[in-house]
Amino acid sequence: MVGPSGSGKSAFARELPGVSAYVSLDELREERGGRADQRGNADVLRAGLARLDTALAAGNGTVVWDATSLNRHQRSLVHAVARRRDALVTHAVLLVDAQELTRRNAARQHPVPPGVPAGQLRRFVPPYPGEAHRTWYIGAGGTVEEEA
Numbered sequence: 001m002v003g004p005s006g007s008g009k010s011a012f013a014r015e016l017p018g019v020s021a022y023v024s025l026d027e028l029r030e031e032r033g034g035r036a037d038q039r040g041n042a043d044v045l046r047a048g049l050a051r052l053d054t055a056l057a058a059g060n061g062t063v064v065w066d067a068t069s070l071n072r073h074q075r076s077l078v079h080a081v082a083r084r085r086d087a088l089v090t091h092a093v094l095l096v097d098a099q100e101l102t103r104r105n106a107a108r109q110h111p112v113p114p115g116v117p118a119g120q121l122r123r124f125v126p127p128y129p130g131e132a133h134r135t136w137y138i139g140a141g142g143t144v145e146e147e148a
Contacts, residue, residue, distance in 0.1 A: 002069045002127060003094030004120035005112045006104040008142050012092060013064045015142075021055035023048050024066040026110070035110050049081055056085035063087070071125045079132075089132040096140045 001009035013022065028044045028051075029035045048067070055063040069075045075091070082089045096104070101117035129135050129148030137146040 001064065001066050001094070002075070002091050003096065003138075004068060004070065004101055004117050004124055006101045006108060006117055007094035007096040008104075008138070008140075009068075009092070009094055010066055012094065012138055012142055013066050016062065016064065018062050019064050020061035021051075021058075021063040022066065023051045023055065023063065026066070045077070049077060052078065053081050053085065056081065056087050059085075068120060070120055070123050072127070072131070075127060075131070088134070090134040090136060091127045091132040092136045092138055092144075093126050094138045095126070100140050 001013055003009050010024065010026070013019070025044055025048050026035050028047050029040070032040055032044065048065075052063060052065055065078050067074070069078065079089060081087075098118050098121055101121065105111045105114075105117050127135060135148040136144045137148075139145040
């Protein structure tokens, strides 16, 4: 999953058929005491990558990585695990404008602090086709609008 907070990554991922494992960094933070607590992000990331590796090693089907993955460096950590396990990678890129992100954030069960979505949009570097085996571009309506 690739996109800023509130873009619909988790909702899209939860609707995918045939998913055998789902690794969510938000859920890992919650297990540690709170989704909003960003202090342990390095530990959360390590735990998430370990869970991803375990799920891929099991070889039981599709595994979803649910995190913002805003730039190439963040995605490269997941790609390294996938390469080690000979897994194919699909980028599901959620494309939502700033106004819609702000609206969605206000209605979320777990909103991020004001200004975070706009800041994430400024830092967002969507992947190019070819950085993964397949790339889906998902619009604000939550459907795949283009595939590369």
